[in-house]
Amino acid sequence: MTITHQPSFGILMIDDEASFLRSLSIALERRGGYNHLYRCQDSREAMDIIAREPIGLVLLDLTMPHLSGETLLKQIVEDHPHIGVIIISGLNQLETAVNCIRLGAYDYFVKTTEEDRLIEGVRRAVQMQEMRLENQAMRRKFLTDTLEHPDVFADIITQDKGMRSVFQYLESVSGSSQPVLISGESGVGKELIARSLHTLSRRPGPLVSVNVAGLDDNVFADTLFGHHRGAFTGADKARAGMIEQAAEGTLFLDEIGDLSLNSQVKLLRLLQEGEYYPLGSDRPKRIRARVIVATHQNLEQKQQSGEFRKDLFYRLRTHQLEIPPLRKRQGDIPLLLHHFLDEAAREMNKSCPTIPKELPVLLANYSFPGNIRELRALAFDAVGQHRGKVLSMESFRRALNLSASAVDSPDNPAASLFDPEQPLPTLQQAADLLVDEAMRRAQGNQSIASRLLGISQPALSKRLKKKESGPEDG
Template identity: 80%
Template sequence: MNNRRYPNFGVLLVDDEAPFLRSLSIALERRGGINHIYRCEDSRNVMTMIAREPIGLVLLDLTMPHLSGETLLQQIVEEHPEVGVIIISGLNQLETAVKCIRLGAFDYFVKTTEEERLIEGVRRAIQLQEMRKESQAMRQRFLTDTLERPEVFSDIITQDKGMRSVFQYLESISTSSQPVLIMGESGVGKEQIAHAIHTLSNCSGPLVSVNVAGLDDNVFADTLFGHQRGAFTGADKARAGMVEQASGGTLFLDEIGDLSLASQVKLLRLLQEGEYYPLGSDRPKRIRARVVVATHQNLEEKQQLGEFRKDLYYRLRIHQVEIPALRQRKGDIPLLLEYFLAEAAEELNKTKPTIPKELPVLLANYSFPGNVRELRALAYDAMSLHHSKMLSMEVFRRILNQEIPCTESDKSATPIIFNPDQPLPTLQEAGELLVAAAMERAQGNQSLASRLLGISQPALSKRLKKKEP
């Protein structure tokens, strides 16, 4: 059973006509997916309810006995400025509408003729309220540099400030119903981030993961939306799609950058309308899951090339987080190496070896194109070959000696090493600068520095002795 409430805050409906309150509640839930609703028929109780309940948005009738909607609007704006107000009136009067907007109302709708516009307006107001709350939460976390639920991220091995900022951002958007776009190179741990988002959201339902790479349009639709019996040849019985299986939880779509244009249209409708049609059905179903997507590709470049829909891209990037590559958080390499070696030792039933002091320095000078996943594979490979107390560095030395081919963009671009406004150094000065930089990167280890320079260790030692006074 799905008990997820949308939005995270309450929506208070205020009208002295009980039948209208009931019909509006039904319309908001069925057509807008809004089920966190409070109702009030007596205008005198409105301020008490706002103070007592977690109200974030009020739909306010203008003409009521006791207290008018205009009077209540002014009180709400003055006493609870964080609460949004939408005016609903039986009168289509431009002057009244303008006055209400000036007093602080978010929008103004006419009861009898604008139900569709009203539902869209409520959804729009909810999104703005969510973003305002997220902005406040984010500002508070960054100012105090705190994490409210650090245990959620305990499985992500890091001490990097950039990763901590990512965690703070995820906590700030945890209550939002909007999709989240996770970006980052392959192997940085995007799926772990999706799991953290799911946990932070306090969902009652499951996390359902789908890798959409390589799915054609028909398979994508069937996988996500399911089908009715007889929808196509071989459909002997109805099958619930991943969207329905994720009800009350999180739907994680990995490799979203590989989605075909036809499937992108279906995903856009799902996100915009909040509903979908199982194959073979003419009755829509509402999505009851939060959508999280991930990609290692640059979606902005893909949409500029016409390979990714611009409207879908902007819909997905409402909440966007980029996970830094391992080479951008080198301080995490020793931590991760220790963790993966211990994990591999336990799995292979071996004793965890001592790590040579120069190994973290060696790895800090490697770009790790495969990121955390590559480091884990190297640790397991080293442990499988390990037989003594000290861990052999042979596996790790091999990767440093490998040549990484340049991309076409690398070949065409000439890096600027020296300031064009300054005179060039002599060959001897350039050589000394290069040696100094290599020694700094190698943290004084001549053997490693010589590898970085492509010369022998004795040759480097000779150069260093010449430089000595």
């Protein structure tokens, strides 16, 4: 069975006391969830281990025979400046601590300090190192504009630059153990993105998806944490929760914005401590899965209004990305339309219909409130009604007519349409501007332009002829 290393880089512990190395290893594994550990009892071997192994963080004792911790700190900082160093000393001396920080140490702890502070300090250092590695990877990808694993995204049909940036970001953060927040309107494909991230992470466990919308606090806890036999009335046998089922894999929580405040507290504790209690149990279990959450809601607004916990919001947004809506990916509409028409034709055992040349223009002027999911439904409906050689546009026209607005409209259109420092156009000038814009968006197609304007095609044709002939004399 493949074991997932946590973190992705190694943590090297250097101390001449074998008993302290053992106890520190146990604490890091049990309390921190870290298993990518290396021990060094002879300080003279430390630099060779660092050169040979993928070390990203060093926990260093100061008082050792042969090479002192201070000497090693200077060598590590000079030869491997990318490696973080935490000093763990038996001496509680302020001057020594300040000098170590000045030399480049990330933090300083005393061995007799309570274990919780030490584990939290290591956790902070690990997160800093992970963020540094991810930033390096992102800079490299954006500068070269490359994807290392394009095959992972084969099921996501797109040629959009914004989506390519999303893919590059996913590759950069795939090795992290931190949560990922995926935002985007309903129907943009957030679960596909979560699935791609899980594949990129190469975690040996499964992807387990849970839609948390509508779950009350008890059902949420039971779904995630599981329960022991007799934990509550009707619990006649033990049941593993989704966290346990996703062990060594990925736990995907969809519609996280709908979670109640009480359930938010439980999720926050899980992410902070890395531990949870199955219902009816007093023994904690460690979470070994990575957590990905998704929402179509604006969590920042929800936390400002008190509907979403601020501490959970900041914990979830360690890594965050937003999937652009379909109306901002107009170049993808023809690709997706072809794909869905072909899929529908195969499913209904029909020949794939020919697309009328004006259909992509019509769809480019539709706002798609349901995004990709809506386009798929329209395509399937059209193929279901299809009888001839050329695809009927009727179902698409109905969708356009039912839309409150064929294009994005701001909350206060009057505030953005006209410059308050400029004179207003006349009604005739405004009408001409509207006609020009409609014809531009419709790519010269009068039938589509008339629909955008809410007038008949003959009325639009009359306006265009009048416009071409110029104002009448007199």
